[in-house]
Amino acid sequence: MKRLAFTVVILYYLLLGGVGYCQDLISEVKDNDGNMVEYAVITAIPRSGEVKKADKEIISVIDQVDKTFIDFVTPIMVGTTLSFPNSDKIRHHVYSLSEAKKFEIPLYPPGKGKVNPVTFDKPGVVVLGCNIHDWMKAYIYIVETPFFAKTDKGGKAIIKNIPAGEYKVEVWHPHIKKSSASVKETVVISKGSDMKADFAIELKKVLSVRRAPGSLGGGVYP
Amino acid sequence: MINKVRYVVSGLLLVFVFCQTASAEWGEWVLNTSLEGGFEDNINFAIDKNGRLSDIAISPSIVFGRYYQLGDYTRLRIVADLKAKAYKRYDGLDSLSSGVDVAVTHKFGLGQEVPWLRVHSFAGYLAVNESLRNSWLYNGGVAFGKRFSERFDMLLSYDFIYRNGSNNKNVAEGFLGNPFDQVGHKGTLSLSYLLTERLLASLSYSVYSGDITSTNEHNDMLKLANFTKALVWDETFKRHLWTYKLNALSNEFTIGLSYALNGHTSVNVSYIRVDGYTSDLHYYDNLVLTSIKYTF
Numbered sequence: 322m323k324r325l326a327f328t329v330v331i332l333y334y335l336l337l338g339g340v341g342y343c344q345d346l347i348s349e350v351k352d353n354d355g356n357m358v359e360y361a362v363i364t365a366i367p368r369s370g371e372v373k374k375a376d377k378e379i380i381s382v383i384d385q386v387d388k389t390f391i392d393f394v395t396p397i398m399v400g401t402t403l404s405f406p407n408s409d410k411i412r413h414h415v416y417s418l419s420e421a422k423k424f425e426i427p428l429y430p431p432g433k434g435k436v437n438p439v440t441f442d443k444p445g446v447v448v449l450g451c452n453i454h455d456w457m458k459a460y461i462y463i464v465e466t467p468f469f470a471k472t473d474k475g476g477k478a479i480i481k482n483i484p485a486g487e488y489k490v491e492v493w494h495p496h497i498k499k500s501s502a503s504v505k506e507t508v509v510i511s512k513g514s515d516m517k518a519d520f521a522i523e524l525k526k527v528l529s530v531r532r533a534p535g536s537l538g539g540g541v542y543p
Numbered sequence: 544m545i546n547k548v549r550y551v552v553s554g555l556l557l558v559f560v561f562c563q564t565a566s567a568e569w570g571e572w573v574l575n576t577s578l579e580g581g582f583e584d585n586i587n588f589a590i591d592k593n594g595r596l597s598d599i600a601i602s603p604s605i606v607f608g609r610y611y612q613l614g615d616y617t618r619l620r621i622v623a624d625l626k627a628k629a630y631k632r633y634d635g636l637d638s639l640s641s642g643v644d645v646a647v648t649h650k651f652g653l654g655q656e657v658p659w660l661r662v663h664s665f666a667g668y669l670a671v672n673e674s675l676r677n678s679w680l681y682n683g684g685v686a687f688g689k690r691f692s693e694r695f696d697m698l699l700s701y702d703f704i705y706r707n708g709s710n711n712k713n714v715a716e717g718f719l720g721n722p723f724d725q726v727g728h729k730g731t732l733s734l735s736y737l738l739t740e741r742l743l744a745s746l747s748y749s750v751y752s753g754d755i756t757s758t759n760e761h762n763d764m765l766k767l768a769n770f771t772k773a774l775v776w777d778e779t780f781k782r783h784l785w786t787y788k789l790n791a792l793s794n795e796f797t798i799g800l801s802y803a804l805n806g807h808t809s810v811n812v813s814y815i816r817v818d819g820y821t822s823d824l825h826y827y828d829n830l831v832l833t834s835i836k837y838t839f
Binding site: 411412414416418425427428450452453455456527528529530531532533534535536537 | 570571572575612615616618650653654655690693694698733735737739740741743745747797799800801803804805806807808809811812813834836837838
């Protein structure tokens with residue numbers, strides 16, 4: 322009987338109040354004008370420094386649809402392999418000139434699934450382009466923690482099942498200004514209700530190559 | 544009969560383009576359409592200030608065809624180009640042109656800011672309501688493009704222009720040649736700058752050296768003979784005028800604004816000023832154009 326009671330207590334502790342207890346970290350990101358910011362990435366880095374290594378089998382996807390990268394921002398953990406399918410009916414020529422990962426997938430035809438795999442083994446930001454369609458641009462944000470999430474159109478991101486503990490929580494966006502308050506040094510995840518970590522960031526005005534035809538008919542690589 | 548043959552040849556060229564493009568497996572479609580309307584204050588390029596005639600015109604056009612990738616950095620573009628133009632007052636100028644443009648573009652490496660070079664040639668036929676102006680059109684050139692940032696890009700081009708007038712009626716006695724047989728050279732520098740996410744400003748300067756036609760009222764045939772060898776009497780403008788060929792140097796300035804409605808469509812407005820100089824004479828022309836353009 323005593324053994325049963327002890328087991329119940331241990332299970333209760335492990336499931337609800339112990340080290341293995343998981344919560345969600347919910348973030349809302351706004352700009353300085355109060356507008357919700359899409360494509361911001363929230364990362365939670367354990368203050369203990371103990372970070373689970375990425376499973377090499379992790380495969381994510383950046384697709385190309387209507388001459389546009391899907392999605393505009395893709396956060397991944399170091400060691401993740403991304404594949405680059407092509408859902409258009411034309412060829413694309415994907416490249417990155419970024420320090421975090423330089424690569425080129427020369428002209429390749431439409432194809433679905435795990436095609437053109439590239440493994441990202443260094444943290445940082447990778448800017449993707451298509452050498453045929455200059456307006457095509459996307460970002461890969463490579464992080465060293467498995468705890469990350471991207472904001473949706475409503476500016477909301479949820480990192481699910483984050484173990485209890487102390488975390489440094491950061492926000493990143495392709496157009497974030499360096500002066501933005503982008504770090505919360507210590508956020509404690511503990512039992513009970515979900516934790517919130519909201520950010521107000523400043524965004525740079527960044528203009529990308531325009532796709533639509535110009536008055537002179539030029540504007541993009543013909 | 545000759546015109547029929549020419550239309551058949553043009554039609555065959557279009558069918559050729561279509562067949563080539565339809566069977567391509569890894570190319571990319573080209574479909575650009577435009578509806579343009581505008582005002583021109585000297586449609587007859589009159590040198591005499593009192594002889595200047597103005598009109599408004601509307602012009603739909605369509606360019607369709609295919610890109611073929613010849614290599615990782617080189618692409619071939621074959622398109623058919625169809626354009627109609629209708630004038631409000633002077634319907635003798637209403638026209639239909641069709642042609643085929645073939646271009647090879649090479650990009651010198653990887654990235655948005657890498658320069659590219661294009662060589663192209665065009666052959667087409669211009670059918671005008673007043674058949675006096677019917678012509679075969681040929682054009683060949685080279686263009687160099689460079690983007691300096693995501694906002695700013697430049698295009699430098701040279702074109703050789705050859706027009707072959709196909710109707711030799713109305714040639715004035717004592718004059719040889721057709722004023723619509725023309726040869727010219729045109730160099731252009733175009734700059735585009737993105738003002739906002741949707742608004743693109745463009746500036747262009749062209750210099751043209753070669754033949755032009757001017758339509759004027761003249762009674763003194765001997766005087767005309769001093770500066771032209773090609774002269775026809777012309778009723779395109781609903782009166783008896785003379786159209787003749789001159790060798791001129793023209794400067795053309797264009798300023799344009801383009802607003803993107805979405806990734807495929809833009810609304811555009813532009814102003815063009817042309818100043819032409821012959822050995823003794825000067826003519827000028829002002830155009831204001833608005834258009835809506837769609838790119839597939």
